[in-house]
Amino acid sequence: MFNYDQYLRITKFPLIWCPGCGDGIVLKSLVRAIDKLGLEKDSVCMVSGIGCASRLTGYVDFNTLHTTHGRAMTFATGVKMAKPDLHVIVITGDGDATAIGGNHYIHAARRNIDLTVILFNNHIYGMTGGQVSPTTPKGMLASTAPYGSMDHTFNISGLAQAAGASFVARASVHNGVQLENYIAKAIQNKGFSLVEAMSPCPTAYGRRNRLGAGVDMIEDLKRDAVPYSKAKKMTPEELEGKVVTGIFINEEHPECRSEYQKIIDRFQKEK
Amino acid sequence: MSEKSNGKARVITGNEACAEGALAAGMRFFAGYPITPSSEIAEVLSAKLPKYGGVFLQMEDELGSIGAIIGASLTGTKTMTATSGPGFSLMQENLGYAVMTEVPCVIVNVMRGGPSTGLPTLPSQGDVMQARWGTHGDHQIIALAPFSVRETFDLTVRAFNLAEKYRTPVILLMDEIIGHVNEKVYLPSEDEINVFDRIRPTGSLEEYLPYEHTKSRVPAMADFGSGYRYHVTGLAHDETGFPTNKASEINKLMDRLDQKISMNREDIIDFDEYMMEDAEIAILSYGSTARSSRHAVRLARENGINVGLMRLRTIWPFADEEIKKISEKVKLWIVVEMNRGQIAHEVEWAVAGKIPVFKVNRIDGDPINPLQILEKIKELANVQL
Numbered sequence: 001m002f003n004y005d006q007y008l009r010i011t012k013f014p015l016i017w018c019p020g021c022g023d024g025i026v027l028k029s030l031v032r033a034i035d036k037l038g039l040e041k042d043s044v045c046m047v048s049g050i051g052c053a054s055r056l057t058g059y060v061d062f063n064t065l066h067t068t069h070g071r072a073m074t075f076a077t078g079v080k081m082a083k084p085d086l087h088v089i090v091i092t093g094d095g096d097a098t099a100i101g102g103n104h105y106i107h108a109a110r111r112n113i114d115l116t117v118i119l120f121n122n123h124i125y126g127m128t129g130g131q132v133s134p135t136t137p138k139g140m141l142a143s144t145a146p147y148g149s150m151d152h153t154f155n156i157s158g159l160a161q162a163a164g165a166s167f168v169a170r171a172s173v174h175n176g177v178q179l180e181n182y183i184a185k186a187i188q189n190k191g192f193s194l195v196e197a198m199s200p201c202p203t204a205y206g207r208r209n210r211l212g213a214g215v216d217m218i219e220d221l222k223r224d225a226v227p228y229s230k231a232k233k234m235t236p237e238e239l240e241g242k243v244v245t246g247i248f249i250n251e252e253h254p255e256c257r258s259e260y261q262k263i264i265d266r267f268q269k270e271k
Numbered sequence: 272m273s274e275k276s277n278g279k280a281r282v283i284t285g286n287e288a289c290a291e292g293a294l295a296a297g298m299r300f301f302a303g304y305p306i307t308p309s310s311e312i313a314e315v316l317s318a319k320l321p322k323y324g325g326v327f328l329q330m331e332d333e334l335g336s337i338g339a340i341i342g343a344s345l346t347g348t349k350t351m352t353a354t355s356g357p358g359f360s361l362m363q364e365n366l367g368y369a370v371m372t373e374v375p376c377v378i379v380n381v382m383r384g385g386p387s388t389g390l391p392t393l394p395s396q397g398d399v400m401q402a403r404w405g406t407h408g409d410h411q412i413i414a415l416a417p418f419s420v421r422e423t424f425d426l427t428v429r430a431f432n433l434a435e436k437y438r439t440p441v442i443l444l445m446d447e448i449i450g451h452v453n454e455k456v457y458l459p460s461e462d463e464i465n466v467f468d469r470i471r472p473t474g475s476l477e478e479y480l481p482y483e484h485t486k487s488r489v490p491a492m493a494d495f496g497s498g499y500r501y502h503v504t505g506l507a508h509d510e511t512g513f514p515t516n517k518a519s520e521i522n523k524l525m526d527r528l529d530q531k532i533s534m535n536r537e538d539i540i541d542f543d544e545y546m547m548e549d550a551e552i553a554i555l556s557y558g559s560t561a562r563s564s565r566h567a568v569r570l571a572r573e574n575g576i577n578v579g580l581m582r583l584r585t586i587w588p589f590a591d592e593e594i595k596k597i598s599e600k601v602k603l604w605i606v607v608e609m610n611r612g613q614i615a616h617e618v619e620w621a622v623a624g625k626i627p628v629f630k631v632n633r634i635d636g637d638p639i640n641p642l643q644i645l646e647k648i649k650e651l652a653n654v655q656l
């Protein structure tokens with residue numbers, strides 16, 4: 001059995017997460033990935049915004065920073081630029097990263113700064129009780145979309161890729177091993193890395209949309225998951241309602257902090 | 272710090288002096304977003320910081336700028352951002368975060384006319400109350416206001432020292448005139464400057480309480496990555512740093528945050544008295560309007576009127592006790608500021624009706640002229656109160 005306790009702040013339990021919430025599975029995958037890479041606890045800095053997912057930072061034994069709604073990426077940018085030795089991991093939700101924090105998200109990706117972003121996508125604002133999110137699928141109900149969400153949704157992974165991220169992957173909590181592997185790869189990549197983790201929220205999303213309990217929602221994720229290799233051969237119609245999982249991009253290109261170091265070094269040489 | 276120094280004479284602006292002061296204080300991380308009339312601070316630092324091994328970052332907006340400097344400060348680096356009115360408005364939420372989480376950093380606001388886009392290139396002192404209460408919730412804040420280029424250098428250094436000493440964000444309130452005026456200055460050399468660094472923990476990780484209720488009210492602050500793993504949150508927290516809903520713990524935190532400033536008000540409050548010994552009329556001013564006020568005092572003295580000037584260098588915490596004391600010796604106050612009387616209101620509060628408080632204000636982007644102040648002095652000198 002994997003010993004999770006060595007990375008957790010057990011005295012801070014019980015978790016605030018509801019029974020059936022997918023976020024705990026992401027937490028476990030994340031901890032296993034860090035263990036697999038053998039990272040020193042002191043060398044990991046975990047930064048989160050505000051939301052259910054973002055509460056994760058309180059439960060893990062690293063340098064942890066629980067910031068303001070939408071701004072985690074900016075605090076993390078400051079940490080990374082000032083202390084590049086730290087492995088900086090951002091924990092965020094779909095609302096946190098793509099609504100209020102959307103601008104920071106695309107700019108962090110554009111800079112290709114060496115942050116590992118674990119974005120928990122549950123299609124809803126969980127913490128505040130189920131308001132519509134930029135990722136709530138069209139027609140689905142939310143407390144502020146009582147007649148169904150009208151808008152197009154963000155393709156979170158596509159957004160990061162278009163903005164300049166060097167590693168982008170999507171996995172779902174029905175496959176914790178894949179999630180763990182992607183997170184490990186994301187941490188290893190030197191540049192902006194995104195792992196979009198599909199995670200069910202039975203309380204604020206499932207119940208209103210009659211999707212059943214957490215386990216039922218995980219079953220749905222399993223049913224709807226399509227590997228990227230297969231998805232490439234499918235039409236948009238065939239992909240309707242599916243969740244494409246896989247690594248979408250994994251190619252190193254110049255990273256923000258390393259590029260800045262070159263400028264610093266230029267002056268050190270002159271001295 | 273004396274005005275004269277061994278250094279070479281240079282002609283620089285207030286914005287340049289601010290950048291130089293920050294570097295002298297040990298600032299090694301700056302994040303900002305361009306806005307008139309503060310942009311020169313960023314421009315100077317973008318060129319200089321890498322030479323010091325530091326980092327300059329232009330962020331996507333001011334929300335990001337203040338986020339980045341708080342994050343960087345947690346690694347043990349001295350950090351700063353600079354902005355003006357609209358950008359300062361955007362920073363308010365995270366300013367409160369820095370207060371709550373006790374992260375030292377310096378936020379420069381080169382004030383311009385507002386509200387909204389207002390007067391981008393013209394001076395104002397309209398943000399003094401925003402500096403005090405712009406972020407939500409009960410809190411203390413430190414804000415300083417320089418009145419010359421040399422003093423901008425000195426107060427920037429002081430802003431960092433206070434931020435480090437009291438683990439708090441410090442606001443440097445400049446105004447467009449101070450930011451852009453060119454003056455000949457002698458900047459002090461390194462050994463003439465006192466630099467204070469935050470107290471770091473020395474005990475074991477197990478014993479470390481990042482939000483300890485110490486006697487000084489300022490807990491030791493560990494750098495991220497130095498072996499003291501701890502949690503930082505804007506939620507109300509106990510001494511361990513973890514969220515709490517317990518009334519007793521919340522009261523303890525809120526009292527300590529208040530006391531670390533209020534208990535040390537004498538150390539933080541700083542003002543200058545000019546011709547106050549025999550003054551019957553006292554002017555109170557700060558920043559660039561204090562320059563006009565000083566001129567007006569000289570003109571009034573030539574006219575045989577005994578006027579003096581109390582010039583605030585620390586705006587917040589407010590020098591209310593000191594003002595109360597002076598009120599026993601003078602017969603009235605004239606508060607001169609480029610707003611509708613934001614600080615005048617504080618003076619009225621401090622004086623509590625014992626003597627009258629008059630105002631000289633201007634909000635149209637034109638600086639206050641010494642003659643405008645003189646006129647008020649003459650008018651009041653002849654009034655039987």
Ligand SMILES: Cc1ncc(C[n+]2csc(CCOP(=O)(O)OP(=O)(O)O)c2C)c(N)n1
Pocket residue numbers: 050051052053054069092093094095096097120122124125126127128133
């Ligand atoms: C500036 C600001 N606006 C609004 C809120 C209220 N708020 C807290 S969490 C949240 C939404 C979180 O949704 P998401 O990021 O999807 O995370 P989840 O809770 O679903 O994990 C909102 C709107 C806030 N804390 N701060």
Ligand code: SF4
Pocket residue numbers: 016017018020021022023052053122126127200201202203204205
């Ligand atoms: S509200 Fe939803 S996202 Fe939040 S803890 Fe409960 S199940 Fe999880």
